[in-house]
Amino acid sequence: MIVETKVHTCHKCHSKELVKNGRNACGNQQYHCKTCGAYGVLEPQVCYTEEAKDLIIKAYQERSSMRGIERSHGICRQTLRAWLKEKAEQLPPLETTLAPVDPAQTPVLELDELWSFVFIKGNKVWVWIALSRETREVIAYACGDRSKDTCRILWDRIPSAYKKALVFTDYWEAYQAVIPDEQHHPVGKETGETAHVERWNNTLRQHLARFVRKTLSFSKCIIMHELCLKLFLHRYNTDLLPAS
Ligand SMILES: [Zn+2]
Known part of the structure; x- marks a missing residue:
């Protein structure tokens, strides 16, 4: 029998004076360094390529919850949240x-405006969408309440080429x-004049239906909510995901 003994050292000070310090959410052994006081993970973390990150983010956009991704891909929710934030911040304007x-x-x-899946102290968050009938692209969006203030934000975000639409x-x-x-035509559902944007709402719900949990704090909730929406809209406009 061959037994290999592996000696772990602190990632910061390279001391061998380490004690076990529980496991993180992904089950990796954590340590505490007696020499420098650092806390860390024993085995070096797997580095994910940008492609691997994109794939996991796509999986997340198929109705997975963060906990689901944690279980299926072995990635901490905190890591996934950081990736989503990083990706969304890198995006150019819609x-x-x-x-x-x-x-x-x-x-x-x-x-159209649809109430979204986040309940914050009993309140709903509304997602406002402007869809081009010809190209089916989402040309602007806004998140907030159902008041004219949020409607104004949406209207102000509509690109100049569409201002006379x-x-x-x-x-x-x-x-x-x-x-x-x-230029405004208020209509009832039965006219079919808003059928495309209504169908689009289903597309959004199909992909992001369970993405924010009640357990998140208020601000995190709304920030992640907008980030995930932004990521999804870019993907939708670029790939023109089928509306279903
Ligand atoms: Zn150390």
Whole structure:
């Protein structure tokens, strides 16, 4: 029998004076260094390539929960959260994902607001979406309450090429307060004029339905909520995921 003995040293001071210090969420042995006082993980962490990170983020966007990813890929929720944040912050403005607008045509937009899956002390967070009927791209979004203030944020984010578009919405009063009358068409669901954006809402729910947990604190919740939405919208506009 061959028995190998491995001596671990502190990653900071290379001392051998280590004691065990429990396991982290992924089950890796942690240590405490008696010499320098550092805390760390015994086995060097696996380094993930950008491709591997992207793949795991995609898996997360298929209705997985953070805990689900932790179990299936062995990645701490904190690590995943850091990756999502890092990826979302690297993204250029959503406008850069859009196809150019034909200046000879008047674009048509469908706007809708859907309450999202985050309950914060009994409140809902609303996601506001502006969808191009022609290209099916999401050209702007906003997160917040259902008031005209959030509607105003959405309207201000609409790229200049779409500012003169015909705009179809439901009868919600915030739209009437924000969108100029001459281009605004409030309609009922039965007209089918907002069918594309309504169907798009299902696409979003299908991919991100369970992504934020009640256990997160208020600010983390809303920040992660927006980050994940932003990541998803970029992916959606770039790959034009099928609306289903
Ligand atoms: Zn040390």
